[in-house]
Amino acid sequence: MTDRLVSDDAEQPEGLIRAAELLRDGRLVAFGTETVYGLGADATNPLAVARIFEAKNRPRFNPLISHFPSADAAFRHVVATPLARKLAERFWPGPLTLVLKRRNDGEICDLAAAGLPTAAVRVPAQDTALALLRAVGRPVAAPSANLSGAVSPSNAEHVMEGLGGRIDAVLDTGPCAVGVESTILDLSGDTPRLLRPGGVTVEDIEAVIGPVDRHRELQEPNAPVAPGMLTSHYAPGLPVVLDVQAVQPDDALLAFGPPLSGARVTWNLSGTGRLDEAASRLFAGLRYLDQKGTQAGCRRIVVQPIPETGLGLAIRDRLGRAAAPRPAPDVPSSQEHHVA
Secondary structure (H helix, E strand, C coil): CCEEEECCCCCCHHHHHHHHHHHHCCCCEEEECCCCEEEEEECCCHHHHHHHHHHHCCCCCCCCEEECCCHHHHCCCECCCHHHHHHHHHHCCCCEEEEEEECCCCCCCCCCCCCCCEEEEECCCCHHHHHHHHHHCCCEECCECCCCCCCCCCCHHHHHHHHCCCCCEEEECCCCCCCCCCEEEECCCCCCEEEECCCCCHHHHHHHHCCCECHHHHCCCCCCCCCCCCCCCCCCCCCEECCCCCCCCCEEEEECCCCCCCCCEEEECCCCCCHHHHHHHHHHHHHHHHHHHHHCCCCEEEECCCCCCCHHHHHHHHHHHHHCCCCCCCCCCCCCCCCC
16 A cells, blocks of 8 residues: 655654655655656665566666755765766756766665666755655665656656555655656767757856766667666676576575585575565676676586576666676776666
């Protein structure tokens, strides 16, 4: 059952307080921003983030925008470049998302960033959303609060129609003022790149920082539009082999359920076969096996079968990319951001 919470942070704080408690407890809470309603989860908690993908029935682990109550809070987790600070001063709070390199001491989990060295961050321009983010005190990942492929919701009723019974609560903050998603600008490279047009115009951005590469928005709908979408992007150094039924003595094993015997190094995504736990441990497991397996002289990472249902589709999608043939080093990469 999905609770519908109503809150004005001045007159009816109970709903907001309850929403913050749920988020801090690893639960899913939809809330309104100035753009669309986002499906929020604690961005530092990989299991909570995995539940976002499960609730939305999303077939891929795309990176998610982490929301913050202030620019200072956001820049504790990503590297604040001079251009980022200029844009934050001009457009935050507001419908602009910045993709920046993650800080080594930042707490946004790998699953929220899709295993990339960058993270997408923004400060929404909605008073109750900002109050909620202050109350949570952690980054809140929040893609649009709808089933994957459905129309983004601009009021609480839309959220209930699509996700009722799949999430823990909706914080009803009224209709969204902008109604379209935030503009996404990639500042992680040498040239600012528009990844998605949205609530802040490119012309207004260029008035602050100068020319922006707009070519990404002209790609085909199914083409990558942000860092990391190439099939083999961020694959581990060791080759990856899927759906093995037996292992060799020089294998590193990514297990699911009861592990196969005989591997030199093993990481179990979920000993009990839980797909949400497996999703939350996927990126850490690949990193662990790549590092420890290499040190132990393993020649490959082998993966036990994972069901092609629910979150299993997203897990298999990511593993399929890790197992794909590697592109030439000079091929550019990109990764789609589906976010509020």
